[in-house]
Amino acid sequence: xxxxxxxxxxxxxxxxxxxxxxxxxxxxxxxxxxxxxxxxxxxxxxxxxxxxxxxxxxxxxxxxxxxxxxxxxxxxxxxxxxxxxxxxxxxxxxxxxxxxxxxxxxxxxxxx
Amino acid sequence: xxxxxxxxxxxxxxxxxxxxxxxxxxxxxxxxxxxxxxxxxxxxxxxxxxxxxxxxxxxxxxxxxxxxxxxxxxxxxxxxxxxxxxxxxxxxxxxxxxxxxxxxxxxxxxx
Numbered sequence: 001x002x003x004x005x006x007x008x009x010x011x012x013x014x015x016x017x018x019x020x021x022x023x024x025x026x027x028x029x030x031x032x033x034x035x036x037x038x039x040x041x042x043x044x045x046x047x048x049x050x051x052x053x054x055x056x057x058x059x060x061x062x063x064x065x066x067x068x069x070x071x072x073x074x075x076x077x078x079x080x081x082x083x084x085x086x087x088x089x090x091x092x093x094x095x096x097x098x099x100x101x102x103x104x105x106x107x108x109x110x111x112x
Numbered sequence: 113x114x115x116x117x118x119x120x121x122x123x124x125x126x127x128x129x130x131x132x133x134x135x136x137x138x139x140x141x142x143x144x145x146x147x148x149x150x151x152x153x154x155x156x157x158x159x160x161x162x163x164x165x166x167x168x169x170x171x172x173x174x175x176x177x178x179x180x181x182x183x184x185x186x187x188x189x190x191x192x193x194x195x196x197x198x199x200x201x202x203x204x205x206x207x208x209x210x211x212x213x214x215x216x217x218x219x220x221x222x223x
Contacts, residue, residue, distance in 0.1 A: 004155075033210075035213075041197070041215075042213070042215070043150075043156065043199075043213040044213070045210050045211065045212070048210065056210055090155045090156070092155070092156075099144070099161075099203065099209070100146075100158040100161070101148075101156075101158065101211060102157075102158070103155030103156045103157065104155055105154060105155055106153075106154070106155050
């Protein structure tokens with residue numbers, strides 16, 4: 001059973017395109033996150049939702065728009081993709097017990 | 113954001129203990145110390161966390177200095193599968209907390 005899943009695992013696209021990454025968790029958690037890990041391996045938080053409400057919004061270009069249709073899903077839509085958007089994007093969820101975060105396997109986005 | 117300092121890399125031999133240090137001199141009284149690790153080509157995974165007392169779980173032990181300005185993650189018997197980047201993170205904030213990852217320590221385990 002996969003706790004936090006992401007689709008697709010790999011995404012290769014051209015500059016200027018619009019793309020979405022999906023995330024689903026089956027842990028019953030209320031809080032979900034999106035992180036970006038760049039080529040230098042720095043992992044930075046982008047967004048967090050709690051029960052479909054945006055609670056953390058770091059300094060991210062407004063081309064990035066998270067959407068949470070229900071508390072088990074947090075999707076990331078990116079408009080007008082740029083070369084600098086190439087990275088691995090990780091979704092995570094957090095339960096209340098021990099406050100630990102559970103990460104998905106990542107989506108490697110390559111913008112050509 | 114509260115900051116931590118870790119060595120860039122460490123090396124160990126298989127089946128030997130590993131002590132991964134972390135300095136967090138600006139820690140405040142309500143900050144929890146979390147450790148995560150990231151295996152190659154995978155997402156980070158939780159290892160252990162603590163506030164003041166030393167903690168043990170099936171994966172590792174966490175030793176916290178009395179003044180809380182430093183901590184050490186202890187892997188009692190390193191295996192090749194423990195080769196990863198280990199992140200020491202201060203969990204800041206209330207219920208909407210976020211994890212701020214630093215550079216971490218790249219642990220290499222030699223057979």
